[in-house]
Amino acid sequence: MPTIYDFSLPTLTGDSTIALEQYRGRPIVIANTASKCGFTPQYEALQHIWTEFASEGLVVIGVPSNDFGNQEPGDAAAISETCHRNYGVSFPMAAKSHVKGHDAIPLFRWLSEQGGFLARPRWNFYKYIFSRDGMLSNWFTPLTDPAGPRMSQALQRVILDR
Template identity: 55%
Template sequence: MSDEKKTAYDFTFTSLKGEPLSLADFAGRPLLIVNTASKCGFTPQYKELEALWKKHRDEGLVVLGVPSNDFSNQEPGNAAEIENFCEINFGVDFPLTEKVHVKGREAHPLFQWLGSQGGILSKPRWNFYKYVIGRDGKLVDWFASTTTPGSAKVERALKKALGE
């Protein structure tokens, strides 16, 4: 299937708990996908991501954290360590995938697709890049690490994805 015909729902991960995690299970629901890391200056964004999850999940939003160790080894832990860190420090209960690559030739296919959809600048250049996916599975907008999850820009993109 060509990249133009694909949607975010065509991709699969393994969850942090080692179970299959197909984005098709979220078909018709908007997604906020974020590549995460536990030892990054942007790690406190987990708190805002959890707040967005709580605020919008009844409207269908799924926040999906995708741990990656691609940037300065800032996610060195194993699955249990990542899960414990996120739960204890930020109360995270939104879905998390297993640790994957998000850049380069080894990048998870979803991140390759996101880069093809958003253009070269949309490819993660650091932790906590954010991707808003609409109910149709297409990229609505993306944001670099410095744009916080609670920012007006992200909120506007989420409202568009939620159909408000």
């Protein structure tokens, strides 16, 4: 059965690949992101959990997408500037990708299978939490604050599960 570790993503700059295998045994959060969305300030909360739980092995990865409302129209340089300048993002960012429908990248097609119909992203900033064994543990819609209590509890479960 595939796990998150069977996938890789091109980096935002396109000069290398984020091989998720390198994070084997670590909890992972993946979020589909956009720079011009009402939920874009969630970058700050994602950065917060990346910083707060890095010593526990947590990995956060952003996957920019223009699939919803044309809210990620820029190129890699524009996305990077928004992430770094406005929100101080230091976690890995993948290349802009499709996350829904037939054009979805393999990782998001797999996520749709793992989480079912309701877990398919229907807007920006869906957040997916993976346990240390590489399986989907939980997912949250954009309405859930990444630094809020619901997601914090879910993160604690995967961080403490050794």
